[in-house]
Amino acid sequence: MPCRGGGRPGPDGKDGDRARLAGRSGPRRTGAVRGPRGGAAGHRARLQTATVSRAPARLVQARVGSRLGMADRTSRTARRVFKRTVPGPLHDERSWAFHLGPGGRDLVLGIEWLREAFLLREPGYPSGITVPTIVDIPTGHVVTNGFERITLDLGSRWAAHQRDGAPDLCPERWRDEIEDVADKVYRDVNDGVYRCGFAGGRQAYDEAYRRLWERLDWLEERLAGRRYLVGDTVTEADVRLFPTLVRFDAVYHGHFTCNRQKLTELPALWACARDLFQTPGFGETIDFAQIKAHYYVVHHDINPTGTVPRGPDTRGWLSPHGREELGGNPFGDGTPPGPPPPSERVPPLGSTTVDV
Structure with missing residues (x-):
């Protein structure tokens, strides 16, 4: 849990x-x-x-x-x-x-x-x-x-x-729902993309693919009318969903053959992903060049040539998402974190290569 x-x-x-x-x-x-x-x-x-x-x-x-x-x-x-x-x-x-x-x-x-x-x-x-x-x-x-x-x-x-003003990612009043949603996200989405990518055969792949897309459809419907997965603030459930969303088009869609649709073709999930990306504490942890270098170079059995794709264009992550109209406050009674220290800053969007 x-x-x-x-x-x-x-x-x-x-x-x-x-x-x-x-x-x-x-x-x-x-x-x-x-x-x-x-x-x-x-x-x-x-x-x-x-x-x-x-x-x-x-x-x-x-x-x-x-x-x-x-x-x-x-x-x-x-x-x-x-x-x-x-x-x-x-x-x-x-x-x-x-x-x-x-x-x-x-x-x-x-x-x-x-x-x-x-x-x-x-x-x-x-x-x-x-x-x-x-x-x-x-x-x-x-x-x-x-x-x-x-x-x-x-x-x-x-x-x-913790710093003063650190948000509570698992408030007691929503705890049961957070646990239920986060468990579904972990089982069918976080693990689901890996089960697709490393499936040992057609039957295993089809089952993983089915579960992944049934859950993504469920999430798309859930997020169509609410800003966050549970309650009106960022919780552990959103934190668990974000990393898979942010890697989806760059890696999982093609590399792991999770290719029914791209994230950018799912209106609510794409808007939610941009909302989180633009929230302090999220997007500043993402280095798309290193993400792609890892998956496409390390997974020799999936990508024997080690060629790292140049796309997709990541500039859309900073486009307006309109989720503020749904209400809510990402940090609740807390406050946003300050900027990361220089040693933890990632390259700006648009950086496409990494020295590996």
Whole structure:
């Protein structure tokens, strides 16, 4: 459940948490790195995220969650405790690489590959090396890579370190509905595009395709008359939907053969996606060039040539969406985050290449 935690199946149908350190140590481990001391520049924990890959649950969701709640540079407590870094868009059998950083390393942890932090925590760690991951800076050990727990813990266990005015993404009065909608989004949309892209045969593909488009049709109808998926503010449900929408035309439509329609051909979903993109804390986490570089270069079995497409044109993301007429306030009683620090700024829309 999105507001309470718990595992869900991955694209292979297995319990995703069993393949993650969070499943071995329990989600409370995320709260174990809240101390105010330690690490470079006084930071205690390092959140490894990326601008690419399987975003809903794993990447942009964690980055958006932290941008909405913890990234304001005026939050001195958060700055003492929490520091983020972003690997490059590529990985191989050795895991995510810090190949875009000076010297090809994470400058705080001193590692070239994210797997090094996993192996410090559990020598011989046999499962997937995934992001987002929280690493304890003093020890260099992975604390958790349980993506569903991380975003929730940023808003609960780490609440004491949030900036003033951080919004509540899972308010109690809407909690049951948020959990229900977010579960549907995760199962049929976030995972659904992957089930299409990596289907092992016609039957598996047809089933994944059917479920994906039935859910997208349901979302299109739901969003036709309301600005947000639940209530009148941005919630965890919107945060989970956004990363799949923002990647849909650039990657999932063609690369994963989810090609009944483009996002830009679905009026309510396209307007909703633009509304979120233009909301502080969302669009500033998106680097379309790195997104495309990751999917089209790393997935050799789907794209053997590694050719990265030049399109689509992304300038439409800044076009008027008209969703304000539906009412609501994205941050409720809270306030928007400030601009990201220079180290986390992404290229402007229209940038089409990335040095990989």
